Amino acid sequence: MTETVAITGVTGFIGKHIADNLRARGFAIRALTRSPRQTRDENFTWVRGALEDKDALAELVSGADHVVHCAGQVRGHNEAVFTRCNVDGSLRLMQAAKESGTCQRFLFMSSLAARHPELSWYAKSKRIAEQRLADMSGPVSLGIFRPTAVYGPGDKEMKPLFDWMLRGVLPRLGAPDAKLSFIHVNDLAQAVGQWLVASQLPTAPSELCDGVSGGYNWARVQAIGAEVRRGPVRLVGIPLSVLKVLADLSVLSCRLAGKEPMLTRSKIHELTHRDWSASNQRLSENIDWIPEISLERALREGLF
Ligand SMILES: NC(=O)c1ccc[n+]([C@@H]2O[C@H](COP(=O)([O-])OP(=O)(O)OC[C@H]3O[C@@H](n4cnc5c(N)ncnc54)[C@H](OP(=O)(O)O)[C@@H]3O)[C@@H](O)[C@H]2O)c1
Secondary structure, X not given: OOOEEEEEOOOOHHHHHHHHHHHHOOOEEEEEEOOOOOOOEOOEEEEEOOOXXXXXXXXXXXXXXXXXXXXXXXXXXXXXXXXXXXXXXXHHHHHHHHHHOOOOEEEEXXXXXXXXXXXXXXXXXXXXXXXXXXXXXXXOEEEEEEEOEEEOOOOOXXXXXXXXXXXXXXXXXXXXXXXXXXXXXXXXXXXXXXXXXXXXXXXXXXXXXXXXXOOEXXXXXXXXXXXXXXXXXXXXXXXXXXXXHHXXXXXXXXXXXXXXXXXXXXXXXXXXXXXXXXXXXXXHHHOOOOXXXXXXXXXXXXXX
């Protein structure tokens, strides 16, 4: 029988790829949307509403076998903005999933940032959500994914960095020897699909990256860029003082435009952290998943 997955965040970058992966596997999809959208077919239903709306969440999970919670607040000018969505919204969705009586698995899309809640409002909100979801999940099997920086078609955050690099300039944020990691969105979506069909699930949060041996540092990214463009790439360090000015300008311009900023002084601590290396070990020990797309392959084949 066709299983149904309720998904949040499908109108965003990662959620769209997850929905596409799960549809291709034959799951029926119920997807939350804050703006009106046309239902595509009988196996894909949009449910209008938001994480703040209990009735919409009850409708979203009605009859669903599993929930993939990918919606999240990634921009914000203060801690409360992140807490409202990433903590309160996630708990509301878990409550609806439990009350549905049909939901067996609930996957929370956290972030590698949750490893260091002290770094930013975003990181803290993800860590608190992880802990509180685990406390309340009860009979529902909770999975927690902590992907590192995700890129691929539809991404707006990493793409400018790669575009600049392929033109010959790589802006460096943070220390020259900082450890970095990446994951292509197709690999992340595939991991979600494999998690849903796995017989054994990891109980602790699972990190996800592209698994490239030794990970990356800025010099390695620069070398890959140079290989791919067959020309030099200049690594340009952005001083902390400049980042702070850019963050203040971004907060101000977003306030005037009525939007939430991505770059804030809080976010700078995350961006300049020295160790964002990650390991797939926990996940790959439990589910049948190995990432296939390295940064080098993605850049060479234009998969971003
Ligand atoms: N991108 C990365 O590198 C990365 C890395 C690690 C973890 N993550 C996590 O992955 C998830 C998706 O990230 P993304 O990069 O795809 O972000 P995105 O493109 O900004 O998408 C965010 C999604 O969440 C939805 N959303 C936000 N607040 C909501 C609310 N209150 N009610 C209902 N829906 C809401 C958005 O809906 P609208 O379209 O209506 O705005 C959108 O569908 C997030 O939880 C993020 O923390 C991302």
